Amino acid sequence: MQQSSVSEPASESASALASEPALLRQRWQALRxxxxxxxxxxxxxxxxxxxxxxxxxxVGEDAVRLDLRFDVLLPRLESLGRVMSLTRNAHAVHEKRGTWRNVELHGLRALVLDEDIDLRLFLSRWRFGFALREHLADGLRRSLQFFDATGTAVHKVFLEDPGGAAAFDALVEELRHVDQVQLLPVERASPVAPPRPDGEVDVEGLRAGWLALKDTHDFFPLLQRLGVARTQALRLVGRELATPVAPESLAWVLERVAASGLSIMVFVGNPGVIQIHTGPVRTVRPTGPWLNVLDPGFNLHVRADNIQAAWVVRKTTRDGVVTSLELFDAAGENIALVFGQRKPGHPELPAWQTLMRELTEALSVPEAQP
Structure with missing residues (x-):
């Protein structure tokens, strides 16, 4: 009966509920x-x-709206000490524990290059920020949470070092937004444009550009230049460069990596952030539809049932072939990428190449259809 009493208001117009912050908060409190x-x-x-x-x-209770002055905000996050940085998309959650160090700000792009906290930030997508002080059963939890224009989370930072509380409070006061309002002007999400018909894609140009890559970072610009969607490119380029494998390939790979101790790189992103784990994974545990990595400094949670396509992808670079496992949902949106640990100037780990060969032998599937 409790579930019914909470779900009934959700049938009200969402726009009406969003325009009445007091009513929305009441509904949220009832739901909690x-x-x-x-x-x-x-x-x-x-x-x-x-x-x-x-x-x-x-806002006015446990939340403070922030002014997103990135030149102040980003370098000061180091003063918070040990934190948990969380980046997610619709199907994957990536959590890393460490300290924000080595922040590089380049206009509306930024890098965080610590051994533990490794991020690529696309700040033009960051529209709203909040500082939260939430009273939970185990004490006060402080966090900084950032959202895009549609109100969808791009990144969250949770304090884990009690010694960072004073720095948190000082930063929040300095970045307190002039408009501490409860009604937020979010935008409606734009529908994803469908890919061009396969017949309009320059497949020969795609293959030639692919084989001429010097760096994995050149891959996305190649797709943009040719006007081809990522999964479309994987289908069209040929199985020697992109081999479709079964959706359960992620579990297959993580279990073997955990058993062998092989160091890997796990990328999870959204339009505002890409977050990277580099190192081994040790504890792989499925729970219902979720596939989890539960390590002290790294947690990964992936809705395995929403992986609709998986590919072993080989890209040429000046350092040799770089191989990745790439995972996508039903709409062709990327869920996660997995590479062997590698730094620029160094070839790919032979053990990772062997694992990817074994994966394609064990779990390859017939040619994917549009």
Missing amino acids: QSQPRTRARDAADQLGVSEAQLLATG
Whole structure:
């Protein structure tokens, strides 16, 4: 009965609920009482609003809206000490513990190049920021949370070092936005444009450009220049460069990496952030539809049932072939990428190449269809 009483208001117009912050907060509080383990993102989905709109209802209580002055914000995150940095998309959550160090700000792009916290930030996508002080059963939790124009989370930073509390409070006061309002002007998400018909793609140009790559970072610009979608390119370029494998390939790879101790790189991103883990993984544990890595400094959670396509992809570089496992949802959106550990100027690990060969032998599937 409790579930029914909470879900009934969700049938109200989502726009009406979003325009009434007090009512929205009341609905959220009722939902948290009946489903105390529900995360804010899932609560927002149930209530038909964005996560940022939901958090904004706490302005004046447990939330402070931030002015996104990146030249102040990003370098100062090191002062918070040990944190958990979280980046996610619709199907994967990537959590790394460490300290924000070696921040490089280049206009609306930034890098964080610490051994533990390794990020690529596309700041033009960051629209809203909040500082949260949440009173939980185990104490006060402080976090900084950032959202795009649609109110979808791009990145979150959770304090784990009690000694960083004073630095957190000082930073929040310095970046307090002039408009501490509970009503947030989010934009409607634009539909993803369908790929061009295969017949309009310059497949010969795609193959030639692919084989001429000098760096993996040149891959996306190649696709943009040719106007081809990523999964479309994988289908068209030929199996020697991109081999479709079964969706359960991620579990297959992680289990073998955990057993062998092989160091890998796991990328999870969204339009605002790419977050990278480099190193081994040790504890791989499926829980229902979720495939999890549960290590002290790295957690990964992937909705394995939403992996609709997986590819072993080989890209030429000046350092030799670089091989990745790439995972996609039903719409062709990337869920995660997995590489062997590698630095520029060094060839790919032979053990990773062997593992990818074994994967294609064990779990390759027939040619993917459009």
